Amino acid sequence: MVKSQQCEKAAVKKGPWSPDEDHKLIAYIQRYGIWNWSQMPKPAGLARSGKSCRLRWVNYLRPDIKRGSFSKEEEEAILKLHETMGNRWSAIAATLPGRTDNEIKNYWHSHLKKRFKATEPVQEAQVFNEKKKLFSETELFLLGEAPKASKLETTSTSSSSGPVHGDHNKDQIAEQNICACETFGELQSLWAESHIVRDSEAIFTDPGFTLSNPPTQSWLQEPIFPSGSSYNDASNDYWVNLSMQAEIDGI
DNA sequence: AACAACATCAACCGCGGATAC
DNA sequence: GGTATCCGCGGTTGATGTTGT
Structure with a gap:
């Protein structure tokens, strides 16, 4: 695991998250899951530290977060x-x-x-x-x-592999919808919809998807690289390009 | 209306434990 | 066993909104 903290050391943005950054993070996690916070920002197209991404996700973007005042x-x-x-x-x-x-x-x-x-x-x-x-x-x-709750993430992220190609059509549609959202409420409702699709269809019909967690935690699903490859610097470029292409195609 | 004081909350920082090499 | 890295936690800060004067 001894890898340099490239993303951490690079010029990272701080301060409040923009809607665009939120969209990128959600779209990335929805497509690839959470696999390594410190390496995710780059392929996700974010100039943020892994820590910042994790915090934003855990405290704000996670689909199961209950907003509003305390009862x-x-x-x-x-x-x-x-x-x-x-x-x-x-x-x-x-x-x-x-x-x-x-x-x-x-x-x-x-x-x-x-x-x-x-x-x-x-x-x-x-x-x-x-x-x-x-x-x-x-x-x-x-x-x-x-x-x-917090351990669910830990278990799903502890083993580093890489993103997996899921059902691209559905993902792209979801991603496009995410990027059309302007409010948190819209994002949440979109999450709900996309989970229904993923839980009932996408995951179970994807031959490359090995389900080890309950369907409701599908967004935490450990990603899998195509044909046994692993996430390294070479493949990193692949995912960067893929992410950029997704930006061009769907956003 | 203008300003100060206070309240709220998103985000950052630093630390320690766990884990991979 | 030592070192590097990742992750999560708790404390703290700073921006923004609200209320009071």
Whole structure:
């Protein structure tokens, strides 16, 4: 795995993501899946670091993200879990489907922290001491019960291979639709549609697609290179060209 | 209407663990 | 076993929006 961090070292863009960048990232992941964050930006046509891409995807573009304000139940859950787990935002997020650790963290600092302090000022020190005792129990509970959203990605991305050619017609249509979207809502509804297609048809009818994850996680599917090739610098150019061609053809 | 103060949240940074070589 | 790299996490920052004066 000892590879240079070419993408990281290259001049990378920072700051807010443009809709065009979002489109590119979504289109790329939809077509090839998540296989290596640090090497994805280049073939995806993005001047971003892998870290930035991952963050954007995990916190904003992922199709299963629930947007909008937190419900009472969610608030209660966060308060309760924070009481026992402290600032383990990813663990808390794992118990709240559709919510990201970043979102929960922000919500905590902007809304719940005050309430926590206002309602339980004398208990804070006590809670701190209690945390250590309760921690292992809570973790065991979560390991057994909670959906490990972040780990889904880990397992699907840990082995590096490369993109696979799926059903290009469907992908191109989806990609074109993605790039026609202007709002997050449009993108999400497009995701929903494209998943229905992929889950029911595309993946199962693609002879080169080996399904190891449930269909609902198809966008995390480990990509496969054509005929045993691997993702290296030489093939990199191939995917760069492919991506550029897709830009020309479909966008 | 103009400005300041505050609130919100997307994004960045740095660190540590896991893993590949 | 040592080193390089990737990934995910938590803390923090900065831009933008909202509210108050």
